[in-house]
Amino acid sequence: MRKKRNLRVTKWLNMTPAVAVCTSCNQEFQAPMVALRRTSDAQANLQQQFDAHQCQPQDSE
């Protein structure tokens, strides 16, 4: 069974998403400075990183 994962923005700069986390594994994603100039770029960049990442099990601590 796979948990459904979602991208949640945790930090905004004005109206632009700057930092987001995976709701499943809590991995953090940061939009690069260049992408922060346009809201749509920042959103797309975060989504791309999110789609590409592998959820890590959280039992390693």
Ligand SMILES: [Zn+2]
């Ligand atoms: Zn994840």
